[in-house]
Amino acid sequence: MALLLFIYVSIGAFIGLSIYRACQYAKMPLHGRWELYPVPKEPGERGHYGGSYYEELEYWTKPRKVSHMGEMKEMLKEMLFIKNLFVNQKRQWYLSYSLHLGIYLLGLWTVLLLAGAIVELTGTPIVAVNTSPVAAIIYYLTLYAGLAGVALLTIGSGGLVIKRIVNNVFSKYTTPQEYFNLLFLFAVALSGLVVWSVDPAFNYGREIFKGLITFSPITTNAALTVHIVLLGALMIYIPQTKMSHYVGKYFAFHKVLWENEPNLRNSKMEAKVKENLSYKPSTMWSAPHIHHHGTAAPEKK
Amino acid sequence: MDNIKPQDMGKTSDVLVRPEKLMPLPAPYDKPGMEPEFKPVKDTWKEDFCTSLDGFVGNDTLARPKTKEEEQEMIKKFLSGLDKLFSDQTNRGYLQPLALSFEYCAKCNTCSEACHTFKSSGETEIYRPIFRSEVLRKIYRKHKNGDSLVNRFIGGDIDLNIETILRLGELAYRCNLCRRCAQTCPLGLDNGLLAREIRKIFSMEMGIAPKPLHEKGTVNQLKIGSSTGLNKAALLDVIEFIEEDMYDKTGKEYKIPMDKKGADILLTHNAGEFLAWPENPAAFAIIFEEAGLNWTLSSEMIGYDNVNYGLFYDDAQAKKIGIQQFKAARDLGVRKIVIGECGHAHKAATVSMDRNVAGEDNIPRESFLPLLQDLIRKKAIKQDPSRNNFPVTLHDPCNMARMMGLIMPQREIINTICPQFREMTPNGAQNYCCGGGSGFAIMNSFNFPEFRNKIASRMKFKQILNAFQDTIEDPETPKYVCAPCSNCKGAIRDILDYYETTAKFNVHYGGLVELVVNAMPQFERPFLDFLDEEAGMM
Ligand code: SF4
Numbered sequence: 001m002a003l004l005l006f007i008y009v010s011i012g013a014f015i016g017l018s019i020y021r022a023c024q025y026a027k028m029p030l031h032g033r034w035e036l037y038p039v040p041k042e043p044g045e046r047g048h049y050g051g052s053y054y055e056e057l058e059y060w061t062k063p064r065k066v067s068h069m070g071e072m073k074e075m076l077k078e079m080l081f082i083k084n085l086f087v088n089q090k091r092q093w094y095l096s097y098s099l100h101l102g103i104y105l106l107g108l109w110t111v112l113l114l115a116g117a118i119v120e121l122t123g124t125p126i127v128a129v130n131t132s133p134v135a136a137i138i139y140y141l142t143l144y145a146g147l148a149g150v151a152l153l154t155i156g157s158g159g160l161v162i163k164r165i166v167n168n169v170f171s172k173y174t175t176p177q178e179y180f181n182l183l184f185l186f187a188v189a190l191s192g193l194v195v196w197s198v199d200p201a202f203n204y205g206r207e208i209f210k211g212l213i214t215f216s217p218i219t220t221n222a223a224l225t226v227h228i229v230l231l232g233a234l235m236i237y238i239p240q241t242k243m244s245h246y247v248g249k250y251f252a253f254h255k256v257l258w259e260n261e262p263n264l265r266n267s268k269m270e271a272k273v274k275e276n277l278s279y280k281p282s283t284m285w286s287a288p289h290i291h292h293h294g295t296a297a298p299e300k301k
Numbered sequence: 302m303d304n305i306k307p308q309d310m311g312k313t314s315d316v317l318v319r320p321e322k323l324m325p326l327p328a329p330y331d332k333p334g335m336e337p338e339f340k341p342v343k344d345t346w347k348e349d350f351c352t353s354l355d356g357f358v359g360n361d362t363l364a365r366p367k368t369k370e371e372e373q374e375m376i377k378k379f380l381s382g383l384d385k386l387f388s389d390q391t392n393r394g395y396l397q398p399l400a401l402s403f404e405y406c407a408k409c410n411t412c413s414e415a416c417h418t419f420k421s422s423g424e425t426e427i428y429r430p431i432f433r434s435e436v437l438r439k440i441y442r443k444h445k446n447g448d449s450l451v452n453r454f455i456g457g458d459i460d461l462n463i464e465t466i467l468r469l470g471e472l473a474y475r476c477n478l479c480r481r482c483a484q485t486c487p488l489g490l491d492n493g494l495l496a497r498e499i500r501k502i503f504s505m506e507m508g509i510a511p512k513p514l515h516e517k518g519t520v521n522q523l524k525i526g527s528s529t530g531l532n533k534a535a536l537l538d539v540i541e542f543i544e545e546d547m548y549d550k551t552g553k554e555y556k557i558p559m560d561k562k563g564a565d566i567l568l569t570h571n572a573g574e575f576l577a578w579p580e581n582p583a584a585f586a587i588i589f590e591e592a593g594l595n596w597t598l599s600s601e602m603i604g605y606d607n608v609n610y611g612l613f614y615d616d617a618q619a620k621k622i623g624i625q626q627f628k629a630a631r632d633l634g635v636r637k638i639v640i641g642e643c644g645h646a647h648k649a650a651t652v653s654m655d656r657n658v659a660g661e662d663n664i665p666r667e668s669f670l671p672l673l674q675d676l677i678r679k680k681a682i683k684q685d686p687s688r689n690n691f692p693v694t695l696h697d698p699c700n701m702a703r704m705m706g707l708i709m710p711q712r713e714i715i716n717t718i719c720p721q722f723r724e725m726t727p728n729g730a731q732n733y734c735c736g737g738g739s740g741f742a743i744m745n746s747f748n749f750p751e752f753r754n755k756i757a758s759r760m761k762f763k764q765i766l767n768a769f770q771d772t773i774e775d776p777e778t779p780k781y782v783c784a785p786c787s788n789c790k791g792a793i794r795d796i797l798d799y800y801e802t803t804a805k806f807n808v809h810y811g812g813l814v815e816l817v818v819n820a821m822p823q824f825e826r827p828f829l830d831f832l833d834e835e836a837g838m839m
């Protein structure tokens with residue numbers, strides 16, 4: 001039962017801490033514009049070559065056009081394929097993408113395990129030879145997603161550790177924690193492989209989900225216990241580290257580099273700006289010229 | 302010292318690294334002896350400033366403390382500034398972008414390949430975009446966690462000593478803030494932003510910033526009206542001189558409208574143009590007058606100088622200047638502000654200061670480019686492209702292209718009026734910085750121009766040479782680098798001079814409006830001096 005509780009806690013912590021992190025970024029004060037072109041929400045060709053509404057004469061007299069589709073497309077390309085890395089540094093992309101694709105597939109695998117558990121609870125077993133086509137599909141998809149996921153994650157995390165050790169440029173910039181993070185991922189993947197080796201159909205996963213759904217204790221062996229503890233700990237750990245870049249990346253692109261909302265007269269943005277300008281900070285910078293409130297800074301002696 | 306790591310910033314040594322194997326240049330600069338060598342670093346500089354990073358002194362107010370107490374005081378101030386960077390009280394305007402770039406770097410090194418300084422220097426480690434950022438991270442962690450085990454685990458292994466702080470104060474001025482690296486980052490992070498934030502600690506907390514930017518820059522601008530030191534009376538004299546010059550060149554009497562209340566357009570220039578390139582404001586005046594626009598210049602405080610060096614190093618200075626510039630426009634009652642050929646002034650007025658203004662001061666602001674494009678499309682000014690029949694290439698100022706999204710209007714204009722136009726590679730939003738960005742163009746203390754000309758501007762020089770490979774070694778053919786930005790022009794002027802490219806290979810530089818006026822068929826004499834035999838004789 002303790003293990004079951006631990007799983008609840010780790011899932012809760014992963015979601016809760018990730019949301020907390022997102023909230024921390026979301027509630028930061030309105031920042032000065034810091035966009036960087038190409039901004040994909042600029043409509044049409046502009047979104048590709050890097051143009052903006054500033055290319056139009058008196059842009060403020062024209063309706064503002066924003067391509068949410070363009071932004072979404074770019075965001076998805078970045079999220080699903082790590083496009084920037086592929087375009088700019090393919091060699092690094094192979095390992096990094098292997099790791100990320102592994103995680104995505106394991107995400108899908110988790111959903112499939114949940115679906116499998118639900119189907120099994122309704123009385124249809126998830127086995128290879130099955131009268132129910134849904135159950136058969138779930139069986140095979142779970143198998144392939146799980147296997148491919150764990151294999152890619154193992155290769156990606158293990159490969160990145162090796163690369164960071166042997167490549168001098170990478171090793172100088174890698175902190176002990178960054179090695180630890182990769183090794184942590186690697187250990188979880190490896191322990192998963194050990195569990196899978198005696199249960200190739202991932203039945204254990206469905207059993208866990210059934211336990212989670214029905215609040216009933218789960219039976220585990222030593223290997224599975226180790227795997228669950230490692231995975232749970234990882235889920236609690238990730239949102240507290242920079243591995244939570246799934247949160248950071250959203251803000252970095254959507255709220256900083258691609259955020260080019262102009263401050264037009266009487267716009268919503270102008271109202272926000274006004275409010276921000278009226279804020280009185282409790283502390284100030286200390287250099288002499290800061291404390292001069294007139295239009296001119298004091299002369300340096 | 303070989304195999305430099307961020308941790309080495311605190312180690313005592315005469316110099317951390319001296320760039321050596323610089324990126325090779327194309328013909329004709331691929332031959333030995335075509336390029337001046339670095340000059341030795343003077344001993345007196347070593348004692349008084351920080352030459353221990355790479356032998357260059359860019360930050361000429363970063364004086365080496367003389368006593369242990371002074372050292373401790375300087376470190377303390379730096380750390381208090383560091384805390385203020387991460388406070389939502391003192392760094393409201395940049396906290397979110399800073400926190401993201403600070404927190405999430407995956408050290409994937411994708412950004413290194415994009416940086417012209419790193420590549421030009423022959424991949425000198427300290428210029429790698431993440432080197433500087435990683436030093437900042439290490440300092441912050443050490444500051445927060447001391448010498449604990451946790452600190453070493455999270456990578457706070459750096460000596461928090463005076464050498465680290467001084468070297469970082471110099472290193473913040475080895476980045477042009479061009480943000481090309483950020484375009485390639487898979488996580489959307491920005492090492493240019495971090496370099497700027499470091500500059501802010503030094504300026505806003507410690508009162509240390511290069512004189513050309515601060516003391517002679519923003520302070521002068523707030524006190525006198527212009528970073529050039531040009532006051533109102535002197536400006537009016539210069540305007541008179543420009544009018545006379547316009548008459549000499551065109552045979553037509555143009556009057557530049559000054560402080561015309563209720564004009565449609567307030568045109569603003571980088572005041573450096575009035576002094577160094579008066580032909581640029583002259584060309585604007587000719588175009589605007591010929592097109593019959595209702596426009597004016599301002600002679601009021603700061604209204605005649607659109608630069609805002611605060612953008613490079615100090616948010617407080619930037620805001621004071623920005624507000625004053627908008628006020629000048631409001632006092633005149635103009636409908637809009639049009640920014641002339643200055644890249645960072647473009648960004649300042651339209652983007653950077655956009656969220657520092659509201660209400661009546663929030664006067665619409667735009668680039669001169671769409672206006673000029675419109676005039677040429679409508680044929681409001683006559684153009685004869687055959688008058689510009691020589692090789693022309695175009696430099697995209699980072700502040701206009703990458704940071705504002707101004708890419709096509711200048712291309713349409715130049716394609717219309719320059720039959721031998723050719724692009725640099727890469728160009729547009731992916732352009733390389735001229736090497737003068739973020740204040741480098743005007744930072745000429747000590748041996749900093751060597752760093753600029755040989756390293757920061759090297760990639761641009763390579764691009765220019767490549768763009769003109771067909772005629773570069775033919776000194777009879779004049780070639781023109783069009784750079785619609787005062788700072789970029791300054792940097793390009795310096796490289797063409799430093800490498801003797803104008804003298805030996807007839808390569809010239811200038812703005813865009815000069816090309817437009819040169820293509821006006823109604824004037825007998827060419828507007829561009831290098832085409833003008835009469836000007837050559839004078
Ligand atoms: S902002 Fe430009 S100069 Fe600075 S590190 Fe990035 S690419 Fe290099």
Ligand code: SF4
Binds near residue numbers: 405406487
């Ligand atoms: S590309 Fe981005 S994540 Fe990669 S090293 Fe550079 S700043 Fe860090």
